Amino acid sequence: MSKMYKISKERLDELYAAVSAVKSLYLPVRSGENQSEFKKWSDQSDVCLDSLNTVKSAKELFFPQSENLISFKVSGKDIELVEDRDPSEPFVLFGVRACDAKSFSILDSVFLSDPVDTFYKSRRENGTVVTLACRAPEETCFCGTFGIDASDPAGGDVKTWLTDTELYWEAVSEKGEELTKLLTGILSEADADADTKAVDDLKKNTKEILARLPLADLKLDYFSGDRLNEKLNDVFYAPQWQELYKSCLGCGTCTFVCPTCQCYDIRDFDTGHGIKRFRCWDSCMYSDFTKMAHGNPRTSQLERFRQRFMHKLVYYPANNGGEYSCVGCGRCLAKCPVSMNIVKVIKAFGGEKA
Amino acid sequence: MQRINDDVLNKCRDLIENGTCDRVLAWEEGEFCYDVTPAVFTGDTLGKMIYDDFCAANQSKYLIDESHKEGRIAALLKPCDTYSFNQLLKENRIKRENVYVLGVPCDGKIDAEKARGLGIKGILGAEIDGDTVAFETIYGKKTCSKKDVLHEKCLSCKGKKHMIFDELTDPEKEPETAVPENGTSRFDGVSKLENMTAEERFRFWRGELSRCIRCNACRNVCPACSCRQCVFDNPASGVSSKANTNDFEENLYHIIRAFHVAGRCTDCGECTRVCPENIPLHLLNRKFIKDINELYGEYQAGYDTALDAPLTSYTKQDAEPGIVHERGVR
Numbered sequence: 001m002s003k004m005y006k007i008s009k010e011r012l013d014e015l016y017a018a019v020s021a022v023k024s025l026y027l028p029v030r031s032g033e034n035q036s037e038f039k040k041w042s043d044q045s046d047v048c049l050d051s052l053n054t055v056k057s058a059k060e061l062f063f064p065q066s067e068n069l070i071s072f073k074v075s076g077k078d079i080e081l082v083e084d085r086d087p088s089e090p091f092v093l094f095g096v097r098a099c100d101a102k103s104f105s106i107l108d109s110v111f112l113s114d115p116v117d118t119f120y121k122s123r124r125e126n127g128t129v130v131t132l133a134c135r136a137p138e139e140t141c142f143c144g145t146f147g148i149d150a151s152d153p154a155g156g157d158v159k160t161w162l163t164d165t166e167l168y169w170e171a172v173s174e175k176g177e178e179l180t181k182l183l184t185g186i187l188s189e190a191d192a193d194a195d196t197k198a199v200d201d202l203k204k205n206t207k208e209i210l211a212r213l214p215l216a217d218l219k220l221d222y223f224s225g226d227r228l229n230e231k232l233n234d235v236f237y238a239p240q241w242q243e244l245y246k247s248c249l250g251c252g253t254c255t256f257v258c259p260t261c262q263c264y265d266i267r268d269f270d271t272g273h274g275i276k277r278f279r280c281w282d283s284c285m286y287s288d289f290t291k292m293a294h295g296n297p298r299t300s301q302l303e304r305f306r307q308r309f310m311h312k313l314v315y316y317p318a319n320n321g322g323e324y325s326c327v328g329c330g331r332c333l334a335k336c337p338v339s340m341n342i343v344k345v346i347k348a349f350g351g352e353k354a
Numbered sequence: 355m356q357r358i359n360d361d362v363l364n365k366c367r368d369l370i371e372n373g374t375c376d377r378v379l380a381w382e383e384g385e386f387c388y389d390v391t392p393a394v395f396t397g398d399t400l401g402k403m404i405y406d407d408f409c410a411a412n413q414s415k416y417l418i419d420e421s422h423k424e425g426r427i428a429a430l431l432k433p434c435d436t437y438s439f440n441q442l443l444k445e446n447r448i449k450r451e452n453v454y455v456l457g458v459p460c461d462g463k464i465d466a467e468k469a470r471g472l473g474i475k476g477i478l479g480a481e482i483d484g485d486t487v488a489f490e491t492i493y494g495k496k497t498c499s500k501k502d503v504l505h506e507k508c509l510s511c512k513g514k515k516h517m518i519f520d521e522l523t524d525p526e527k528e529p530e531t532a533v534p535e536n537g538t539s540r541f542d543g544v545s546k547l548e549n550m551t552a553e554e555r556f557r558f559w560r561g562e563l564s565r566c567i568r569c570n571a572c573r574n575v576c577p578a579c580s581c582r583q584c585v586f587d588n589p590a591s592g593v594s595s596k597a598n599t600n601d602f603e604e605n606l607y608h609i610i611r612a613f614h615v616a617g618r619c620t621d622c623g624e625c626t627r628v629c630p631e632n633i634p635l636h637l638l639n640r641k642f643i644k645d646i647n648e649l650y651g652e653y654q655a656g657y658d659t660a661l662d663a664p665l666t667s668y669t670k671q672d673a674e675p676g677i678v679h680e681r682g683v684r
Contacts, residue, residue, distance in 0.1 A: 033632055052475075066597040139491075139492060214386065246394065247393060247416075249574040251574040252568075252569040252571075256567045257630060266598070267589075280596045334467070336467075338411060339384050
């Protein structure tokens with residue numbers, strides 16, 4: 001295990017400033033009343049580490065909601081291709097919860113598999129992820145269902161724990177060690193006994209809360225096992241969908257706040273002076289999702305609604321060694337306008353207590 | 355916590371048993387107290403039906419589709435929902451004969467997000483006693499005033515009178531006239547914006563609208579947005595509405611939408627309720643309503659199905675286009 005460091009809570013602005021001096025720093029910043037989003041830090045930023053979930057997840061730092069891929073300039077019969085990709089500056093992503101940190105590996109399986117998405121890859125390589133353990137999970141949290149430990153987040157480069165007085169800091173990767181080295185004047189070495197105990201107490205306390213969360217017993221038995229591929233048709237044609245989809249408004253809220261939704265659209269936009277080819281998040285809930293020359297393969301909201309959950313609970317795990325593309329962050333539970341969400345779907349398929 | 359009044363449930367059962375209706379549009383319970391979902395029930399599933407202080411969604415828009423199905427549906431409509439229902443009737447979007455409007459009383463609906471904003475986290479259940487809400491949470495019991503956790507739309511309630519109904523579940527509770535529930539006018543927020551300088555106002559809206567993630571929840575929930583295909587979903591429109599690159603386009607989206615529903619928006623407040631970024635979208639609509647009131651005389655969309663709408667009818671007294679210049683930029 002790497003050495004533990006700490007900094008007092010009052011001095012966090014110094015930490016932010018020190019990181020910011022070398023790399024761009026993104027962290028949860030107040031956005032609207034009582035909410036937060038990952039934004040670039042400045043000394044004016046209203047940082048809120050006590051907010052559990054940002055509205056949009058941290059995936060946006062690696063997979064932006066919209067980005068330009070390439071431009072075309074047309075003059076006469078000549079078409080010039082202009083590479084105008086954002087070179088992606090080195091950055092630090094601070095305050096990532098365990099659920100969001102886990103989502104990165106789910107996105108990696110998609111974007112870093114052949115053919116590698118070089119836009120995503122360069123951002124992943126340039127980004128250093130500093131996680132923040134949870135202290136006060138919400139009723140909507142169910143990361144435990146996916147084997148995620150919110151008290152001790154995996155998947156980042158540095159782990160941190162925030163108590164009432166201190167931020168504890170532990171590098172867990174080479175990138176994390178490098179960042180720690182840059183902060184030698186700011187972080188101080190943690191005490192082997194007292195501070196280790198403080199972190200252990202925090203972990204223990206969080207674990208105790210996690211164990212009694214209302215969704216702590218949510219089980220995915222119906223969607224598990226090696227025979228998921230064979231079961232695919234059973235799930236696809238299950239009568240449950242006939243009822244579940246009905247309230248769905250067909251908006252994109254669940255997909256846009258989701259840390260693992262990865263579908264995108266690529267379009268050409270005529271600027272009047274040339275063509276910009278852009279990529280942007282898409283939502284399987286939208287009527288024009290995967291629209292092709294002949295039309296749309298999913299013509300009803302039932303099919304579109306089913307697609308989202310089939311992808312998360314069946315297609316993705318069937319293709320990725322049984323790993324689900326949900327991390328239990330609970331954003332869709334909190335944000336769906338009609339409170340229809342993945343937990344209700346799982347329960348409709350018998351995901352009650354084992 | 356009892357989640358439906360026995361009288362309401364029995365009334366629905368009667369309607370199905372005596373053949374008046376074959377199904378009921380109401381709400382289904384969720385995991386916690388607040389995450390209720392609009393749902394259609396039949397005789398077999400009526401037992402799962404609920405209606406309580408968390409059932410905030412405006413049900414009217416579902417009736418566009420439901421009323422075009424076979425049979426007749428009983429719809430539990432709150433007073434504010436009936437304005438939207440009337441407006442949709444006026445626009446020939448709902449088949450009246452296929453809906454049995456069951457007017458249910460409303461004491462204001464509770465917004466779990468507002469409770470979270472007050473520091474009430476980990477909400478599991480709630481007991482409501484008059485003006486007090488006692489939340490049961492993971493972190494113990496938390497109490498607050500109901501007014502502090504009401505949805506924005508309830509804080510500016512237009513009144514407890516149903517504008518249209520076939521039957522009321524509690525006729526004794528029905529007032530003679532629609533009287534706004536709170537002491538303040540629902541246009542206070544608009545007046546505040548009007549009194550800003552153009553620059554301040556611009557900054558306010560840029561701050562609010564630039565948070566938009568373009569999920570379209572406001573549009574999709576809006577009973578006034580019932581076009582079969584929205585212009586923003588038409589790739590041939592020349593607008594790249596899916597690309598959230600230029601936040602000014604997002605700003606325009608909301609302004610265009612407000613223009614499009616002007617004169618038809620009943621101020622049901624659903625846009626603000628569903629916005630995941632908590633953008634106060636209702637302020638745009640209320641500005642139009644206030645302007646219409648000032649320029650064409652008091653008008654409430656959805657008040658009935660007969661009144662001429664000011665923006666789609668002509669009178670000699672109508673404001674001249676020059677009014678824009680006269681009212682102009684402050």
